[in-house]
Amino acid sequence: MSEEKRLKIAIQKSGRLADMSLQLLEKCGIFLTKSRDQLLCRAQNFPLDILLVRDDDIPAFLATDVCQLGILGQNVLLEKQAISNGIFSSLEQLLPIGQGKCRLSIAVPHDFIYESIASLNGKVIATSYKGLLGQYLATHKIKADIVTMEGAVEVAPRTHLADVICDLVSTGSTLISNGLVEKDVILESQAVLVMNQISDPEIAAIADKITSRIKAVLRAENSRYIMLNSPTKSLEAIKAVLPGSKSPTVMPLQGCDDMVAVHAVCEEGVFWDTMEDLKDCGANSILVVPIEKMLD
Ligand code: PRT
Ligand code: ZN
Numbered sequence: 001m002s003e004e005k006r007l008k009i010a011i012q013k014s015g016r017l018a019d020m021s022l023q024l025l026e027k028c029g030i031f032l033t034k035s036r037d038q039l040l041c042r043a044q045n046f047p048l049d050i051l052l053v054r055d056d057d058i059p060a061f062l063a064t065d066v067c068q069l070g071i072l073g074q075n076v077l078l079e080k081q082a083i084s085n086g087i088f089s090s091l092e093q094l095l096p097i098g099q100g101k102c103r104l105s106i107a108v109p110h111d112f113i114y115e116s117i118a119s120l121n122g123k124v125i126a127t128s129y130k131g132l133l134g135q136y137l138a139t140h141k142i143k144a145d146i147v148t149m150e151g152a153v154e155v156a157p158r159t160h161l162a163d164v165i166c167d168l169v170s171t172g173s174t175l176i177s178n179g180l181v182e183k184d185v186i187l188e189s190q191a192v193l194v195m196n197q198i199s200d201p202e203i204a205a206i207a208d209k210i211t212s213r214i215k216a217v218l219r220a221e222n223s224r225y226i227m228l229n230s231p232t233k234s235l236e237a238i239k240a241v242l243p244g245s246k247s248p249t250v251m252p253l254q255g256c257d258d259m260v261a262v263h264a265v266c267e268e269g270v271f272w273d274t275m276e277d278l279k280d281c282g283a284n285s286i287l288v289v290p291i292e293k294m295l296d
Contacts, residue, residue, distance in 0.1 A: 006047045007206040008067035013039075013052035017191050020099045021071040025050065028213040047206050056080075059088050062196040068207055073100055075129065075168060075189040082131025093192045094211055098218060100191035102170040104129055107180040109157045112164060114183050120144045120164065126156030127166035129186075136186045154178040212295075220294040224270045227263050227287040229253060234282035235260065241277045244268035265291065 011021035022032075030048060032041040041050040051067050058070040059080040074093065081088045106125070108114045117140045124145045127133050137144055147162050154174050156162040166186065169175060175182055193214060198204040226245075230238045239248060239262075248264035262283075270288050278286055 004047055005200065005202045005206070006049050007069065007203050007210065008049045008051055009069040009071070009210070010051040010053050010058045010061050010067040011071045012055045012058075015055060017055060017071060017073065017100050018052075020097070020191065022050075024071070024097065024214060024217065027217045028210065030210075046210075048210065058194070059091060062091050062194060063087050065196065068196055068198050068203060069094075069210065070194045071097065071191055072194060073102070073189050074192050075102070075104055075132070075187060077192065077194055078187065078189075079129050079131045082135055090197050092195050092197075094195050095193050095215060095218070097191040097193060097214075098222070100189075102168045102189050103185045104132060104166065104187040104189060105169045105182045106164060106166050106184040106186065107154075107169070107175050107182045108164040110179055110181060112157075114164075114181075117142060117184060123163040124161075125164050125166055126153050126162035128153060129166060132186060133166045154180060216293065216295050219267065220291045222269075223265055223267045223291050223294060225263070225289045225291050226266055226270060227261065227285075227289075228278060228283040229256075229259050229285045230262050231282045232258050232260055235262070237281040238262060238278060238283055241274065241281055242266055243270060243274055265294075 012018045030043045030046045032050060033044050039052055041052065043050065051061065053061065055072045055076050058072045059077055061067045062070050077088070077091060077093065081091070106120070113119065120137070120142050121144065124147055125133060126147045126149050128149055128151070130146045130148050133146055147156065149156060153165045153167040155178065156165055157180065158178065165180065168189070169182055172182060193211065195207060198207055226242065228238070235250065242248060242264050244267035245264040248262050251261045251263070253259045253261050275286050275288065
């Protein structure tokens with residue numbers, strides 16, 4: 001009997017994307033058997049193995065077909081593509097996950113006079129992203145020296161290792177506590193699902209299935225189900241206010257000839273402002289509920 005074919009997906013073992021990646025797979029109905037301390041977890045109910053590794057290693061695992069899918073920051077993927085001569089070019093970003101958002105930015109000390117990117121000419125820039133930074137400087141025709149650091153990039157100006165830095169920023173508090181000011185954003189990044197070309201049709205079918213489950217989970221997470229009662233005459237105004245909803249269901253309300261019930265899936269955020277706008281249009285009994293699963 002031939003062995004069942006299984007797809008391998010690599011996710012970060014520990015760090016900012018680790019819990020999110022595992023939870024995403026669990027929300028796709030995938031349950032793991034082995035403990036997270038191991039390198040490889042096996043899904044019980046899906047032909048999927050999960051490799052728990054450092055995020056920086058995921059592009060190489062993909063490129064060498066050790067795994068076929070991976071979840072990692074765009075910043076890591078694009079940097080690997082920038083510094084290598086084509087070995088990562090077949091890796092494709094399938095979808096943004098909407099988590100791990102950050103930006104790769106140039107930041108300078110308070111007393112550094114930064115008028116434009118040209119102020120970097122002749123300066124020393126510390127970074128862990130020499131590929132992306134190098135491309136950015138070349139595009140803007142800036143000649144600067146790049147000092148590569150693996151971590152603690154933010155201390156480089158204070159220790160006179162560099163004049164300015166290029167590093168990931170999310171809240172900005174690391175920059176502030178190191179007396180640095182963000183000036184230029186080189187890249188807006190977030191976690192992405194990445195795939196390498198798959199030649200085996202059975203593995204490709206598993207990849208399609210997991211990808212469409214991830215898409216469905218992300219779509220459901222970003223969507224809300226709205227229920228409200230509307231005066232019949234206000235229906236068009238109310239439909240115009242419903243965010244990201246294509247064709248709401250409209251039903252009669254028993255005993256109220258001039259009112260209807262409206263149910264809609266809204267694929268955009270439903271904020272208090274939206275609810276207040278709906279109320280101003282004449283809606284009442286407005287209910288907004290989360291959606292657990294969604295498949296077209
Ligand atoms: O061990 P392993 O190599 O797997 O992990 P790692 O230490 O390389 O990565 P990790 O877990 O720190 O980050 C994983 C991914 O999270 C990154 O590749 C980014 O895609 C994303 N991400 C999102 C961030 C940040 N936000 C972030 N703020 N990665 C790093 N930072 C660092 C940044 O380098 C700086 O030191 O946080 C500091 C700045 O944060 P703020 O909030 O003070 O601005
Ligand atoms: Zn890393």
